[in-house]
Amino acid sequence: MSLLEVSGLGISFGGLRAVDGVGFTARPGEVTSIIGPNGAGKTTLFNLVSGVYIADAGAVRIAGREVTGLPPHRLARAGMARTFQNLRVFPQMTALENVMTGCHMAERAGLLAGLFGLPGSRAETARSREAAAAALTRTGLGALAGREAAALSYGQLKRLEIARALVTGCSILLLDEPAAGCNAVETREIDDLIHAIAGEGRTVVLIEHDMRLVMRISARILVLDQGRRIAEGAPEEIRENPRVIEAYLGAHGAAEARAAHA
Amino acid sequence: MTLGPGTRTFLVFAALVVLGALVFPSSFFYRVGTLVWINTLAVTGMVVLLGYVGLVSLGHAGFFAIGAYATALLPQYGVPSGLAMLAGAAGAALLAALIGRPILKLSGYYLAIATLGLGMLIWMVLSKEAWLTGGPDGMTVTGFSARNLLKSVGITLKTAEAWYWLCGAVATLGAVLAVNLGQSSAGRAFRAIHDSDVAAASLGVDVARAKSAAFVISAVYAAVAGALLALANGYITPDAGGFMHSVELVTMAVLGGAASVYGALVGALILTALPQVLTVFAEYEHMVLGAIMVGTMIAMRRGLVPALAGLLARRRAARRAGRLARRVS
Ligand SMILES: Nc1ncnc2c1ncn2[C@@H]1O[C@H](COP(=O)(O)OP(=O)(O)OP(=O)(O)O)[C@@H](O)[C@H]1O
Ligand SMILES: [Mg+2]
Numbered sequence: 001m002s003l004l005e006v007s008g009l010g011i012s013f014g015g016l017r018a019v020d021g022v023g024f025t026a027r028p029g030e031v032t033s034i035i036g037p038n039g040a041g042k043t044t045l046f047n048l049v050s051g052v053y054i055a056d057a058g059a060v061r062i063a064g065r066e067v068t069g070l071p072p073h074r075l076a077r078a079g080m081a082r083t084f085q086n087l088r089v090f091p092q093m094t095a096l097e098n099v100m101t102g103c104h105m106a107e108r109a110g111l112l113a114g115l116f117g118l119p120g121s122r123a124e125t126a127r128s129r130e131a132a133a134a135a136l137t138r139t140g141l142g143a144l145a146g147r148e149a150a151a152l153s154y155g156q157l158k159r160l161e162i163a164r165a166l167v168t169g170c171s172i173l174l175l176d177e178p179a180a181g182c183n184a185v186e187t188r189e190i191d192d193l194i195h196a197i198a199g200e201g202r203t204v205v206l207i208e209h210d211m212r213l214v215m216r217i218s219a220r221i222l223v224l225d226q227g228r229r230i231a232e233g234a235p236e237e238i239r240e241n242p243r244v245i246e247a248y249l250g251a252h253g254a255a256e257a258r259a260a261h262a
Numbered sequence: 263m264t265l266g267p268g269t270r271t272f273l274v275f276a277a278l279v280v281l282g283a284l285v286f287p288s289s290f291f292y293r294v295g296t297l298v299w300i301n302t303l304a305v306t307g308m309v310v311l312l313g314y315v316g317l318v319s320l321g322h323a324g325f326f327a328i329g330a331y332a333t334a335l336l337p338q339y340g341v342p343s344g345l346a347m348l349a350g351a352a353g354a355a356l357l358a359a360l361i362g363r364p365i366l367k368l369s370g371y372y373l374a375i376a377t378l379g380l381g382m383l384i385w386m387v388l389s390k391e392a393w394l395t396g397g398p399d400g401m402t403v404t405g406f407s408a409r410n411l412l413k414s415v416g417i418t419l420k421t422a423e424a425w426y427w428l429c430g431a432v433a434t435l436g437a438v439l440a441v442n443l444g445q446s447s448a449g450r451a452f453r454a455i456h457d458s459d460v461a462a463a464s465l466g467v468d469v470a471r472a473k474s475a476a477f478v479i480s481a482v483y484a485a486v487a488g489a490l491l492a493l494a495n496g497y498i499t500p501d502a503g504g505f506m507h508s509v510e511l512v513t514m515a516v517l518g519g520a521a522s523v524y525g526a527l528v529g530a531l532i533l534t535a536l537p538q539v540l541t542v543f544a545e546y547e548h549m550v551l552g553a554i555m556v557g558t559m560i561a562m563r564r565g566l567v568p569a570l571a572g573l574l575a576r577r578r579a580a581r582r583a584g585r586l587a588r589r590v591s
Binding site: 077084090111113115116125128 | 446460466467
């Protein structure tokens with residue numbers, strides 16, 4: 001059974017149909033990847049699914065429940081979390097505080113409890129601190145907990161966003177180019193991390209340009225070009241699909257894909 | 263043992279209140295000190311709104327005036343001053359909650375203009391409804407004496423001193439609450455919104471609700487500060503709710519550093535005390551203040567307190583590095 005079902009989503013920016021009737025499904029415990037050339041509409045699709053943009057067509061369902069048009073914070077409560085291609089960390093907070101913010105939904109203390117520093121509010125903050133520290137360790141950032149986020153490297157910030165999304169307890173995780181700007185070692189670490197996250201039974205949707213990573217890790221792959229879906233299937237099928245090779249791999253990726261194949 | 267941020271804030275503020283009382287030579291100093299604490303309280307509200315969440319309000323003097331006039335008016339109908347003050351705070355909170363929802367959808371200068379309009383509206387009502395408020399001439403405020411209050415608990419002080427201690431205590435409480443808030447779930451959500459409301463929402467933060475909450479809290483701070491000013495001065499004019507006062511509150515917050523309550527204190531101290539000192543050079547007063555503002559914004563955009571804290575941290579790091587280098591060589 002798929003947990004996330006997306007059907008016929010569309011949006012236009014001025015005259016540009018950035019996403020046009022795109023649908024896909026994603027299952028728990030699997031990585032579903034979205035690939036396509038620059039400007040294909042991958043990030044826009046994430047923004048539609050996560051409620052940042054309002055779709056003018058189509059529907060999103062989580063566990064069969066229609067969630068189309070819900071604002072982002074309601075989707076988060078329905079179990080969806082995401083990272084951002086163009087980092088959206090909180091630069092003035094420490095790495096630890098960034099991740100603690102991801103615990104927001106588990107925190108129950110009200111404003112007054114917070115103002116007066118009541119024991120309930122303090123205990124809750126201590127719990128969030130522990131959960132955040134564990135998530136930082138898991139993403140390999142344990143040693144940087146007290147560092148201001150603004151002082152972290154690009155690759156570290158990418159992982160910080162993953163840690164922050166993980167502590168929400170999400171059942172669906174949307175990752176927008178988590179390995180961008182990472183070296184080979186870091187990419188390998190991200191690979192393992194995503195594998196482990198899916199292994200916990202979470203539904204992972206991945207946008208990624210690194211074909212080796214995508215081919216290795218994905219159960220299903222959706223290929224977009226100019227806002228439209230041009231192919232969908234298992235990695236082997238996508239690799240062989242002539243439309244995909246033409247639209248996406250043809251120019252610069254074919255060699256890379258063949259290398260991954262070998 | 264390390265102290266929690268709330269405790270540390272309490273100790274620093276309490277120590278400064280005491281320090282003032284130890285060095286002040288005359289009632290005049292106590293009166294200026296009282297004003298500093300009242301402004302610190304109002305500016306602490308701006309720290310929550312501007313420093314934590316990143317929203318600019320140019321209308322907070324309106325809430326300040328609501329607190330002040332409630333405390334001036336209600337006792338005339340038999341309401342005790344303490345209750346009148348609470349009613350003023352509640353009224354400001356209610357107005358902030360009602361008006362906050364629609365205008366907090368706006369951002370940047372649109373929000374600034376909307377809050378400016380709100381402040382103007384309140385100021386206009388206070389100026390025009392002379393039958394109730396005495397109009398531009400203002401009104402006297404009676405019915406409460408800090409001196410008698412302290413006397414009832416066995417402390418005998420001069421009137422100016424009593425107000426100083428009372429306002430210092432309330433400002434200290436206000437600072438501790440704001441620091442507690444910053445360390446809480448809501449405070450983290452506020453600061454997250456400051457940096458990216460899209461990311462905050464993606465983590466389940468109801469951004470509209472959080473902004474509204476911060477607006478209400480800051481309005482209550484302003485209203486309580488207004489009530490204290492009305493009581494301490496014994497009279498109040500509509501200018502307490504005027505545009506210039508709103509600008510002053512924002513300026514104090516930005517000058518000291520809007521991100522912390524220490525910034526609120528430093529900003530309030532400089533912009534309250536300096537004009538008193540500068541009256542000697544009356545002609546240059548505005549020039550000097552203006553120059554300080556422009557200079558701060560050019561050299562230390564995050565405000566005085568963060569800039570100085572950063573400088574100290576760098577010094578300490580350099581000294582440590584120096585010591586290490588000597589040991590190595
Ligand atoms: N907010 C927006 N306003 C106008 N145009 C937009 C907006 N967001 C995206 N677009 C346009 O929609 C198209 C798809 O962009 P999108 O960012 O989704 O591509 P992408 O597949 O994520 O590309 P990349 O691989 O470079 O990240 C592009 O032409 C882009 O310029
Ligand atoms: Mg993209």
